Amino acid sequence: MKKSQLAAQLYTLREYIKTPADVAKTLPKVKAIGYDAIQVSGMGPIDDAELAKIAADNGLVICATHEAGSKICNETEKVIEKLKNLNCRYTAYPYPHTPFESKEIVLDVAAKINAAAEMMAKEGITLCYHNHALEFERFDGELILDTIYNNAPALQAEIDTFWIQAGGHNPVDWINRFPGRQPLLHLKEYGIVKNERRMFSIGAGNLDWKSIIAAGEKCGVEYFIVEQDESYEADPFDELRNSYNYIAENFFD
Numbered sequence: 001m002k003k004s005q006l007a008a009q010l011y012t013l014r015e016y017i018k019t020p021a022d023v024a025k026t027l028p029k030v031k032a033i034g035y036d037a038i039q040v041s042g043m044g045p046i047d048d049a050e051l052a053k054i055a056a057d058n059g060l061v062i063c064a065t066h067e068a069g070s071k072i073c074n075e076t077e078k079v080i081e082k083l084k085n086l087n088c089r090y091t092a093y094p095y096p097h098t099p100f101e102s103k104e105i106v107l108d109v110a111a112k113i114n115a116a117a118e119m120m121a122k123e124g125i126t127l128c129y130h131n132h133a134l135e136f137e138r139f140d141g142e143l144i145l146d147t148i149y150n151n152a153p154a155l156q157a158e159i160d161t162f163w164i165q166a167g168g169h170n171p172v173d174w175i176n177r178f179p180g181r182q183p184l185l186h187l188k189e190y191g192i193v194k195n196e197r198r199m200f201s202i203g204a205g206n207l208d209w210k211s212i213i214a215a216g217e218k219c220g221v222e223y224f225i226v227e228q229d230e231s232y233e234a235d236p237f238d239e240l241r242n243s244y245n246y247i248a249e250n251f252f253d
Contacts, residue, residue: 001213001224001251006244007037007063009186009227012236014042024054031058033241034248039184039225040086041066041094048085055086063223064090064158064184066130069097073112080123090183090223091120092128092158103139103147110151117154128158128184136167149178156181160227161207162188166197171207175215183222187212187243188229199228201239203246213251 008030010017016026023046030038038060040051055062065088067079072093083091093113100106117127129152135145149155157178161171175185191198191205203209216224226243228236 001217001247001253003034003248003252004036004061005222005224006035006247006252007039007061007223007225008033008035008240008244009039009041009225011039011042011066012226012228012231012240016236017042018044020046020050020054023051027054027058027060029237030240031060033237034244035060035226035240037061037063037223039064039066039223039227040088048082052086062086062088064088064092064128064225066094067091069093069095072116072127073097073109076116076119079116080120080125083120083125084123089124090126090128092130092184093155094130095132096134100134100137100144103142106139106144106147107151110148110155113148114152114154117152117156121154126156126183127154128156128182130158130186131160131167132163133167136169156183158182158184158186160186160188161212162186162190162199165190165207172211172215175212175219175221179219182216182219185216185221185224187224187226187247189243193232198232199230200232201228201234201242201246202226203250204242209246209250213247 017023120127164171164174189200189202189205191200228239231239
């Protein structure tokens with residue numbers, strides 16, 4: 001992995017990016033840790049041009065965003081415009097905008113996501129799917145996540161390692177399913193405390209990072225994105241730093 005391929009998911013720092021002033025204070029700290037790229041998510045209202053300038057002024061590439069699922073499906077043109085304003089080629093459908101209560105609903109959502117992905121592709125933008133554990137429920141014997149990918153051929157993957165593990169599957173197996181179809185990979189650590197699953201900084205939990213990173217590189221991942229939804233033991237900036245240091249020490253070329 002090259003240093004430039006490692007990104008920080010700003011959802012990790014969502015309490016520190018609620019206003020443009022917050023963003024202007026936070027992005028220099030992300031850069032100082034060592035990250036050269038960011039994924040925009042969980043951010044408060046900010047003009048696209050202002051965000052792009054703050055990122056550029058701090059030497060940060062906006063490698064991807066997360067956009068609301070309903071907006072991706074119903075206001076695709078606005079998502080395309082935003083991505084172009086940010087000079088960003090990748091976005092992801094982050095969470096179902098309607099409950100997956102039947103296979104028919106999943107198929108309908110997959111069709112809408114695929115239509116959005118096709119529209120975005122014509123403008124040079126790639127739409128990915130970000131999974132949680134809920135997609136490992138089965139309808140008619142088929143995993144929701146399989147139903148989505150099998151019925152949205154224009155869609156690419158943004159595998160989330162924690163949620164794959166939480167869904168009872170092996171993250172490496174899922175990464176290996178999508179050679180050439182997963183520009184983004186969420187690095188999220190999984191561990192157990194008092195019999196409850198918990199997120200940790202990378203390297204402080206139980207996932208097999210050597211195999212995960214190797215699989216991602218083999219399958220053509222462009223950005224390896226560190227995310228930690230919850231910080232239990234330390235400040236989220238410190239958690240991002242711990243993750244960065246572990247990855248830099250063990251996986252940078």
